Amino acid sequence: MPLALTDLAPRYHSGQPAGITSVCSAHPLVLRAALRHGRDTGATVLIEATCNQVNHLGGYTGMTPVDFAAMVYRLADHEGCPHDLILLGGDHLGPNPWRHLPADQAMAEAVQMVAAYVAAGFGKIHLDASMGCEGEAEALDDAATAARAARLARVAEDTAKALDLPPPQYIIGTEVPPPGGADHELTTVAPTAPDAARQTLAVHQRVFRENGLDQALTRVLGLVVQPGVEFGNKNTVLYRPEAAKDLVAVLADTPQVIFEAHSTDYQGTTPLTQLVRDGFPILKVGPELTFVLREALYALDLIASDLLPDYGARPLFTAMEALMIKAPANWARHYHGSDAELRVLRHYSLSDRIRYYWTTPEAQSAVQALLDALRGHSVPLPLMWQHLPSAARFAGKPLDPEEVLIWRVTQSLQSYHAACTGAAS
Incomplete structure (x- = not known):
């Protein structure tokens, strides 16, 4: 059986960690490689689209969520990948593409986008409403972010229920590297402060409960944090377990939750394996592919x-x-x-x-x-x-x-697969 998102926290907390590679790309040849690799290994094929890339208005790819899903399944049929291995995710779903607008207008677009993603069968939803809109601070505090995330979660829940679709799994948290990597040469990247991770989770839990989203809260499976990995234009900062040990300790008190690691590109098998072992079992990769x-x-x-x-x-x-x-x-x-x-x-x-x-x-x-x-x-x-x-x-x-x-892309995917399957050994 392919690994499910809901398997990740129990596997980690029981001492048998395993991971899932999240392929963040819309390039058909990259997707063909991922789907072929899934066919050949039986591994879950998690493919994610971002809010700027794919949305209800088309995004920069010109694709709506329905269009993107149709492309993935068409390529899956071409590669002979069973559909039950495929999981679609939406990344950074929130007002970011419209942050130049007043908040009410930006959030109205985000609501439509989230509904479109859920209606198209995307089962993994990253709620990211952390960014300020016109006239607001560049980044919002946890309370404002959680309130907007709860509004989007309500839309997701109602859409799934109305269409008789399985309710989505959620990722929360917003402390991620710059999209596409940093612009300058890097030497070190500090992991998220443990107290900041605890607060983000606690505030979201409180706000979701206040908004009657108790059931949705049971499906919040991951928190996005910065584990201390990054790449710039010319170099990479590799994962250092000792630097992240205090952050990793946060997971001891959150048996339902694991961390999601963004920008794990160019890390290589050993650091990726260490990330999975330490509770970062969702490894997102895009530019490397x-x-x-x-x-x-x-x-x-x-x-x-x-x-x-x-x-x-x-x-x-x-x-x-x-x-x-x-x-x-x-x-x-x-x-x-x-x-x-x-x-x-x-x-x-x-x-x-x-x-x-x-x-x-x-x-x-x-x-x-x-x-x-x-x-x-x-x-x-x-x-x-x-x-x-x-x-x-x-x-x-x-x-x-x-x-x-396709073979060349698969070489990178094999490094991720080795990390996801070998972390418990």
């Missing part, structure tokens, strides 16, 4: 440039550089330095803000040209060694380039 996808795409671009005389000199790289220069909004505020440094960051930053460009017609056309150019060609082993040596298994036979891309 599109980073390694880009890594493989650029390697294939180089291989095609060397192998095929008519292909050109790195046309995919050239197309992506032109696209990001023409439309800098997704990276300009996050990357800093000289022109040469900016050029490197546009393509190779760990925050992987190039991921916002893959859905554009120009990028899709360049990727398709690469795949079509290489498909069926045999790549000599020395050439594969030169540009993507870990993919040597694909050399010397007719190439299916999409298989190379």
